Amino acid sequence: MFYSIANRKTEMLGKANGLSGRNQAMPVTELHFINGRPLKAPYPQYYQQAMFGMGCFWGAERLFWEIPGVYVTAVGYAAGYTPNPTYEEVCSGRTGHNEVVLVIYNPKTVLYRDLLTVFWEGHDPTQGMRQGNDVGSQYRSGVYCLDQEQQKLANTSCLAYGKSLEAAGFGRITTEILDAPTFYFAETYHQQYLGRNPSGYCGLGGVGVSYS
Secondary structure: OHHHHHOOOOOOOOHHHOOOOOOOOOOOOOEOOOOOOEOOOOOOOOOEEEEEEEOOHHHHHHHHHOOOOEEEEEEEEEOOOOOOOOHHHHHOOOOOOEEEEEEEEOOOOOOHHHHHHHHHHOOOOOOOOEEOOEEOHHHOEEEEEOOHHHHHHHHHHHHHHHHHHHHOOOOOOOOEEEEOOOOEEOOHHHOOHHHHOOOOOOOOOOOOOOOO
């Protein structure tokens, strides 16, 4: 029974089949490997947060830390039901979590809609529980909104990009757009992975379609 559940990684198995997790938060490095800023709050006053899932979080995080106006990024797990999961637990498919990137940004320099453009054009949002060769529920496409304005912009951009994809012959968007769930920091070796390992695996690839 355990084997059959553990290998159905492209299904959302539900909390009843989930792992129990733990009360202790994941130990994580204090500073961003690239810019030396604190990974954890408190962040500068008036800065805002965004959260995205778009496949392997290594490549996704690099897309965002390179954007002018982004203060700091961190990778972690969200939208599941197991508290403080480990990477191995998330990969089992039994926590419900997605690999996500937390983005802290200065709204006077970069707008949320600009981050959405990077999100939509940085991966293929039509693949369901996978991204390229990475297969599993933790690789699903997701936008996790911190407020109603983000929710509105995410839904509007989804409709616009969906039309562009349809015109280019792609399938329907499978992205989940949800209120932001609890964010659990991933282990230190995942943080800014492609900064620590410049030739490391990325796994991301957009579909070459833009939207306006």
